[in-house]
Amino acid sequence: MSAASTDARAAHRDGVQRLLASYRAIPADATVRLAKPTSNLFRVRAKNTAPGLDVSGLADVIAVDPDARTADVAGMCTYEDLVAATLPYGLAPLVVPQLKTITLGGAVTGLGIESTSFRSGLPHESVLEMDILTGTGDVVRASPDENADLFRAFPNSYGTLGYSVRLKIELEPVKPFVALRHLRFNSLAALVETMDRIIETGGYNGERVDYLDGVVFSADESYLCTGAQTGTPGPVSDYTGQQIYYRSIQHDGEDGAEKHDRLTIHDYLWRWDTDWFWCSRAFGAQHPRIRRLWPRRYRRSSFYWKLIGYDQRFDIADRIEKRNGRPPRERVVQDVEVPIERTVDFLDWFLDTVPIEPIWLCPLRLRDDRDWPLYPIRPHHTYVNVGFWSSVPVGPDEGHTNKLIERKVSELDGHKSLYSDAYYSPEEFEELYGGETYSTVKKNYDPDSRFLDLYAKAVRRQ
Helix, strand or coil, X not given: CCHHHHHHHHHHHHHHHHHXXXXXXXXXXXXXCECCCCCCCCCCCCCCCCCCECCCCCCCEEEEECCCCEEEEXXXXXXXXXXXXXXXXXXXXXXXXXXXXXXXXXXXXXXXXXXXXXXXXXXXXXXXXXXXXXXXXXXXXXXXXXXHHXXXXXXXXXXXXXXXXXXXXXXXXXXXXXXXXXXEECCHHHHHXXXXXXXXXXXXXXXXXXXXXXXXXXXXXXXXXXXXXXXXXXCCCCCCXXXXXXXXXXXXXXXXXXXXXXXXXXXXXXXXXXXXXXXXXXXXXXXXXXXXXXXHHHCCHHHHHHHHHHHHHHXXXXXXXXXXXXXXXXXXXXXXXXXXXXXXXXXXXXXXXXCCCCEEEEEECCCCCCCCCCCCCCCCCCEEEEEEEEEEECCCCCCHHHHHHHHHHHHCCCEECCCCCXXXXXXXXXXXXXXXXXXXXXXXXXXCCCCCCXXXXXXXXX
């Protein structure tokens, strides 16, 4: 073990002690929450006057083992810092969610996804073991062989079963560059058929595919984006400056028409972060004149989050709508998983019903037969994550459009992530998100309900 990793482990132990001390300082009748100023959740969080958990010492990479291809990582470590520690070894996490400030612990307890998910599943599937602060105030080890019930129920529990203090994860070798191919489709059915074939074969036209996602601009303009790792040096594009990545995908042509590009592996992993996919346009950051004046260091998701926070605090957007004689708007910021054979049905319905574009597509398959009860999608079956992030005019009741989407997703045997607004009844929620399994694990590891219940947190926004 290197001196650096010894120092990192000592610092981590100190961070755990501060965490435990902060837990003991929280009154017994107060709900335990993180003392964390930022979040990648779109739910409005309830105000909390009680002191929170001190996680300030739990934000580092503890150690990288390049021989075993593993990393020990503190729960609040961001993927930006994690990738910075692993890439010098030619390694990366199996799934790197698309925004730099997503934490490893957050991606595991709240689910994450990216363009490797068609072959590597979801972030929690590459976790070998976790140390978790439970509601009893104890830090327990959870793995497939130790406290296995907690290990299996932790994904999608959103901090209601505990908080990860340390995670040991698998890493995979990566090459310095990614060669991109953007395939245009004028038919959604043709796009999904090609996506399914790539997933089944692992390649396209005889060439390996390491990364796979897509963008829908309209019913007759959509793209599959394939990536292949390569060590061959050569020119690369830069989408952290004046050029915008999602606009670079577009081109004319018939179904399957190709456009090629290249990025460094670092810039590929963070290709969506500069413009928060396409959501930076809401702040004017994609207007050429404004973009030239917008400091590069502020072209990143973490800064846009701050702007969103100001809007939520002062109702800026609704005030602008009212001043212009328009109704307020309903936030529709969601990711849903739909079985691949129902994806065209969902997209056709969505494009006819919800005035939001573009739409992100990201296929996924679980890696093995393991059961994850709080997000029970079928093993050995392909799902497509459909992501859409914007707002629409308010409807006749609160959350009108979000409720329509929830009903359609359930009708198509899909699931919805819980990082944003949810409107399920208690009965629907129990059926979709763990039911009796969740209740049993909750009683075992949080018997005094020090943490919020999942329904209270995800739907009631307590």
